[in-house]
Amino acid sequence: MLSGLTVSERQLSLVVLGLLAVCGLAMIGAGRNDDALGTHGFIVLGVSLGLTFLVISRYFDPEPSQERLSEYYDDPTRAGIILAMVWAVIGMFVGVWVAALLAWPDLTFDAAWASFGRLRPVHTNGVIFGFGGNALIATSLHVLQRTSRARLPDQFSPWFVLIGYNLFCIIAASGYLMGLTQSKEYAEPEWYADIWLVIVWVVYFLIYIRTLQRRKEPHIYVANWYYMAFILVVAVLHIVNNLALPVSLGHAKSYSVFSGVQDAMVQWWYGHNAVAFFLTAGFLGMLYYYLPKRAERPIFSYRLSIISFWGITFMYMWAGSHHLHYTALPQWVQTLGMTFSVVLLVPSWASAGNALATLNGAWHRVRDDATLRFMMVAAVFYGISTFEGSFMAIRAVNSLSHYTDWTVGHVHAGALGWVAMITFGSFYALVPWMWKQGRMYSPKLVEVHFWFALAGTVIYVFAMWNSGIIQGLMWRTYNDSGTLAYSFIDSLVAMHPYYIARTVGGLFFLIGAVVGAYNIAMTIRMARAAKVREEAGTDVPLPRPVATAMQAGE
Amino acid sequence: MELGERDPVTGRHTTGHEWNGIEELETPVPRVVLFFLAATTLFAIGYWILMPAWPLGVSYTKGLLGFDQREVVTRQVRDAAFARAAWTDRIARASFEEIAADPTLMRHVREAGRTLFADNCAVCHGVKGTGGPGFPNLAAGAWLWGGDPATIAETIRIGINSTHEGTRVSQMMAFGRDGVLTGQQVLNVGAYVRSLSGQSLSEAERGRLAAGKEVFAANCVVCHGDNGKGKHDVGAPDLTDQFWIYGGDVQSVHTTIYGGRQGYMPHWQDRLSPVETKLLTLYVLTLGDRQ
């Protein structure tokens, strides 16, 4: 990793790490009266000192040769893949744990940190930001270079983004365990973590812009539209929703500048667009590169891509208020949320359809190749969950589905079926390219993973659909006396078997992810052991000789 | 647009662009996409015309249907209350005895009381009202404050050791911790208390009975009564029956006498209507029936 940095970049790293260490010290100092802030100060200090030590120990290594500029810079992508898989296993393990907690509440072992309210955000942030975010960073840097035919602008900033981002994730997750939260779903981290993420994110955006500026292709490929939308919009959402005033600079706790129904609206404008631009746009970027690549088919329709892209980006922005139907939010806002959500179905399905139609002429590959099958199933689940989402956004439907497990089922049709499946599919395509291997360590294990993942998703989603609808109906059934027929406890008793089923489904999915992590680890070992620099095949800058097309310092 | 090669599978041209091997076809947007785009947009526009939809500065377009979610829910709540009034009014007017004697009203009590109890009281008293460690069994008929309906209704209204100004106060002092009794005396009276309910005692306990009886007579009878049968006016439980709030084993009894107990039962005056309180009172009284 470090031998790739030039001497001036190594110096820059030391400066940045020094500044980070100072921040860590300041947090420790300021956090004298606040355990959480102090603990986070120690984490920041520890990470920066550890990395400083690493940089110093390799400081006098030979500089990378000028030849590097004629190659893509893939080290951060490789690290990102590994980090994503680590977070996948952690996040999904905690997912299975919280699932089990709902069936057997005693599994907290009387420890505060293990209570449902603290573990749940560790799960959601672990899988979305830890697993999903690292996967997005890793693949976006890969796709960006290949489709622009340009190397990343420098070696320092991608590492800054990747490591900085993971530091944010660690601060977030450890904060939840200490009981720290802003109480905004998917925006739980406190103010100092939020500020740090803004810095990291700006650098990420700049990498994108600077690379695109130097592209050798006349046009910008669709995948990059989506990745760009993801980075840009997430920045806007993150900044607005996290506007808050800390109790004092010496306290981890802060209060949102919004209050009441405005707060709710801003939160769900953020929350829904986190689904739209983090969990959808980013992963559509992934789909648009790895699916045609693996299927070796051209994209079905360029025009459809345009319609879907602008449809999705425009329409999603309005949809957030469908999370607040039948609340104090003025009804006209709910109307807009609902109607735009309904129209949104069309560009969403157009994307899914575009992906599936791209497979025309490659269905035999889908049958034989589990990697491509992951991507195909992902597109199908993308279609299912966007249909379901638009349906649930209709007020009358929402009055049944809201606050029930149906929502959780819907989330996981998207999260497991779409987000995780497209990621695994892309990784299985990408890992052999990145580690210069002809194939994964074990294609059989990819097949095993596929079936575990599919079975787990189906069990999970069906369990939650059933439990959600039963729950919703029980909550609105009246008896002859005109009072509620069931108590809340009655509905909990009815949920119990489904919660057990969901735990089993989640366990299947987790086992699949562990198998995948093992397979990827073994592929890396295979690459290390063989030490053969196999010819990279099609995965080199095509087709003009890049060495001349790129200049030093680019 | 300049076209690229023809794709052999679909027979379509590519757009002529290529990114690291990826190409795109020139396929026009399928009709069905355009159709649904138009259909959903029309639906949206129709909905906007009928319903509250677009902001106009300080106001908004009200929609032709004049629909207002606040009015709708207010009306629905009012209608539902009106429909229930057929029997709730009778509950409000009738005395406990009259209601208990009326099978139709008691059917409503059982039906509505079950969910009301499960949603408000079961967290502490259990779904069947049988209690658990720290929470009394309401189905046992072993009342702390008395089992007549008016007393129970009052307990529900004001709570026990609650924040209500008229709350019932339940005080079992910390005889051991506060030094009123010596360690040995606590052990002695504990053995005596356990003997009251006819539990089998160990050899050592039996040896303490006589001394324990004296301690009990000197310290406990004011509240628990001469024979240990409890007193309703101070909420002191009957120690001779088989029903325990905190447990009748050696350790629990010792903990009670050593450290004292102050059970907490919230007051419901601000949360339940008088009719609901009445209903719950009657429902609580039926809990014993199923034992």
Ligand code: HEM
């Ligand atoms: C091993 C697989 C998984 C299991 C067992 C699992 C389990 C759970 C559980 C039990 C909850 C809480 C539900 C509740 O509060 O009732 C939850 C919430 C959530 N999970 Fe997962 N999960 C898994 C994978 C994932 C993945 C891969 C993602 C995203 C990439 C994800 C995203 C979410 C989100 C966004 C929520 C919040 C849903 C809401 O607030 O409605 N999960 N998960």
